[in-house]
Amino acid sequence: MALIQCEDCGRDVSDRAPACPNCGCPIAAADIAATEAPTTVTVSGDKFIGTKALLIKLSVKAIQSLNYKVDAADETSGLVSFTTGMTWGSWSGVSGSIYFDEVEPFHFEASGNAKQNVKGRQIAAFDIGGEAKGKVDKVIQEMRLLASR
Numbered sequence: 001m002a003l004i005q006c007e008d009c010g011r012d013v014s015d016r017a018p019a020c021p022n023c024g025c026p027i028a029a030a031d032i033a034a035t036e037a038p039t040t041v042t043v044s045g046d047k048f049i050g051t052k053a054l055l056i057k058l059s060v061k062a063i064q065s066l067n068y069k070v071d072a073a074d075e076t077s078g079l080v081s082f083t084t085g086m087t088w089g090s091w092s093g094v095s096g097s098i099y100f101d102e103v104e105p106f107h108f109e110a111s112g113n114a115k116q117n118v119k120g121r122q123i124a125a126f127d128i129g130g131e132a133k134g135k136v137d138k139v140i141q142e143m144r145l146l147a148s149r
């Protein structure tokens with residue numbers, strides 16, 4: 001919460017107040033200013049604050065810094081997909097996707113799913129050693145690190 005000046009009477013008013021308690025002037029205009037699109041991604045609890053475009057960019061950065069391959073990054077749908085390299089044994093890596101849900105203006109929740117690739121085929125195996133899902137969590141974790149830098 002921040003204090004702003006009422007544009008009518010000049011009194012300090014909370015930017016969350018629907019109207020000035022002194023003169024009743026609505027401060028909806030201030031509300032809009034307070035929710036202006038952020039220009040960088042920040043982390044708040046388990047949510048990312050930013051825009052979908054910024055989050056897509058950040059996730060691409062996170063995927064690359066983990067040496068995974070970005071398959072697709074779609075700013076419209078908020079979906080990013082990636083593939084990891086060979087990991088262990090006969091597995092040929094993990095295909096994962098991460099998507100961003102806007103739960104309130106400019107507040108996003110990241111979630112995703114992953115498939116283990118086996119010899120060129122994909123099988124839906126979320127919990128083989130937790131590895132596939134672990135890659136998604138790792139990317140989200142890396143995004144948090146990058147955002148808090």
Ligand SMILES: [Zn+2]
Pocket residue numbers: 006007008009010011020021022023024025
């Ligand atoms: Zn006022």
